[in-house]
Structures are given as structure tokens and as C-alpha cells.
Amino acid sequence: MKNQLQQDIVQKLRQRILAMQGIGKTNNGHCNMGLGLIEAAFPDGVFPTGAVHEFVSMEPEAAAATSGFLSCLLTNLMRKKGFCLWISSRRLIFPPALKLFGVDPEQVIFIDLKTDKDVLWAVEEALRCSALIAVVGEVKELSFANSQRLQLAIEQSKVTGFIHRIYSRTENNTTCAVRWKISPISGITETDMPGVGFPKWNVELTKVRSGRTGIWELGWTPSGFQHFSKPSSDTDIQSEKSQYA
Secondary structure: OOOHHHHHHHHHHHHHHHHHHEEEOOOOHEEEHHEEEHHHHHHHOOOOOEEEEEEEEOOOOHHHHHHHHHHHHHHHHHHOOOOOOEEEEEOOOOHHHHHHHHOOOOHHEEOOOHHHHHHHHHHHHHHOOOOOOOOOOOOOOOOOOHHHHHHHHHHHHHOOEEEEOOOOOOOOOOOOOOOEEEEEEEEEEOOOOOOOOOEEEEEEEEOOOOOOOEEEEEEEEEEEEEEEEOOOOOHHHHHHHHOOO
């Protein structure tokens, strides 16, 4: 009884710390993202919703791959319906192509602005709107101060934010809960069938607040994410195996 009480106290303290760090529950509750072993890298083994995720793309190929991967995440986030804002000054995504990743284009409202300054302002305002499921912002650079403003914006709304830094010159410190790097690799093809097949990515977590980093291979088919490798990180692999056995 005493041990159980101590565990409950520790768990409550952990949740309070995560909330103070900007990692909370979305207004739609826990969402299964289908990321399998990758989710073990996040605090409590749960994909951080109600937080800001940062994606860094240095090359055009990585930027295109990241847009596709982001679309897959939106598919799972918006499974119960809802809307997302996609804000950019240099939009990469072709809206009808969202269907390939299971997203209805009608659920995504695209806002095209002239400068990154305008984009960041619009993203900050959108993150304050609890009626949204997610907000995607495409910019080149994100300063620490700007990331703080985005973090403050979601404290009440609990909206999930995705900031895609396209052709960024640096990887400076930010307050974002997670930093991702997505790069394309050879696609998933059917045996003896020509073509490039379904998309497949090298997924790297270079920063996870209160979590662990790692590298995985992940693909996408109409049935969802497909996993091709075990985690490569400083984590306890045996523990992760037992969690997802």
C-alpha cells in the first residue's frame, strides 16, 4: 500500500513537471499515432500532443520527405475529425496529394503569406485557438524567443504545433518539445512490381525533452506506418521490446 502511494505521488509529480515543460495532453485526449517503438522515446511512451514539434530540413529532398511524414502524423491526429491550419510563405505541399496519406484536404486550411515574420505571427495566433487539432508552420529560421512565444500560445489551447524549418542555416536552441530530422530512403515496393512504391523515411529524433533520442526506418502504406528497424539510440532496447511485444 505504501509503495503504491509512493508510485502515485511520483507519477503525479512527473505529470506536473511535464506540464510545466509544455508537454501535456491534447484537448482530444491520448491519440495513438501508430509510431510503434518510436513512441517509447517520448515521455511516458506517449507522442507529445499539446506541444510544439520542430522539423529541420537542410535539402530539398528532406523538405519534401518531411512534408509527407507530417501529413501522416496529421492523419492520425485528425482521425476523429477536426481542422488543421497549414501556414507558409513557400508552400511545398500539393493539397490533393494529402489524400495519399489519408488526410482529407477539406480538413486542412492553407494560409499563404509573404514573409516568415507573417507566418510566425499567424502560427502563434492559430495556436491559441482550441477549436483546431493542429497547426503547421513552414519557415526558414526559428529563434529561441519566437519558440517561447509559440510555447506560451499553446499552454491554454493544448493545440499541437508543427514547425517545419526549411533550408535552415543553423540548429539553434529552441523551447520545442521534440526536434525531428526526416530524410527519404528507397520506397516500399511490391515484389516484381516496377515504380518507386510507397514512401519510406529515415526518422531521427535529435532532441526529446524528458525523453530519448534515436534513429528508425519508417514507411507508409494505406494501412498506416510500417516499421523496418529497431531503435538505434542510448535507450534500453530490451525494455522497449517488452513494451510493444
